[in-house]
Amino acid sequence: KRLQGQEDIPLNDFGRHLAKETGIGLRNVRFDLCFSSDLKRALETANLILDEGSNKVPIIMDKRLKEIAFGEWEGKSVARNQMEVPDEFLKFYDDPEHFAGAPGGESFAEVKERTDNFLKWLVGQEEYGDKNILLVTHGVALATLLNNINKAPLSELWAGSIHKNCAVTEVEIKDGEMQ
Numbered sequence: 085k086r087l088q089g090q091e092d093i094p095l096n097d098f099g100r101h102l103a104k105e106t107g108i109g110l111r112n113v114r115f116d117l118c119f120s121s122d123l124k125r126a127l128e129t130a131n132l133i134l135d136e137g138s139n140k141v142p143i144i145m146d147k148r149l150k151e152i153a154f155g156e157w158e159g160k161s162v163a164r165n166q167m168e169v170p171d172e173f174l175k176f177y178d179d180p181e182h183f184a185g186a187p188g189g190e191s192f193a194e195v196k197e198r199t200d201n202f203l204k205w206l207v208g209q210e211e212y213g214d215k216n217i218l219l220v221t222h223g224v225a226l227a228t229l230l231n232n233i234n235k236a237p238l239s240e241l242w243a244g245s246i247h248k249n250c251a252v253t254e255v256e257i258k259d260g261e262m263q
Contacts, residue, residue, distance in 0.1 A: 089154035151222035155189025
């Protein structure tokens with residue numbers, strides 16, 4: 085229940101376990117390349133997932149896949165009985181459209197803009213048109229990626245649910261459109 089954000093910490097043992105299990109589940113999927121956040125925990129996740137495969141896959145680090153920056157709130161507890169951040173943090177869950185972010189951090193709108201920039205760039209890369217690509221990112225970055233893919237308003241950021249760590253979502257690009 086601590087805000088990790090862009091604090092560059094490694095995976096814990098449970099995270100390593102989940103990444104290995106995800107790699108086992110995806111071992112029959114052929115990946116041509118991987119884009120990963122440049123944070124240690126995402127890069128380690130990518131390596132553990134891809135280690136289960138039979139071929140070496142290049143991993144390209146991209147800062148646009150980085151987790152939301154929590155600024156002054158990095159490392160603070162958000163446990164209900166030990167809140168170390170202001171009550172305005174509750175908009176994070178209840179009102180994402182109006183979550184302004186922490187001092188020195190990012191809002192959801194800013195993360196959505198940077199992940200949208202990544203998606204538009206990726207779709208525009210003709211050399212990747214026939215490639216099977218693994219993206220490894222973080223909770224908020226993933227939520228904004230999916231929000232962009234679904235062309236949904238920011239108010240629906242958490243629609244459906246919050247993805248679990250190492251959850252897998254398949255996206256297909258046809259005629260320049262993500263589905």
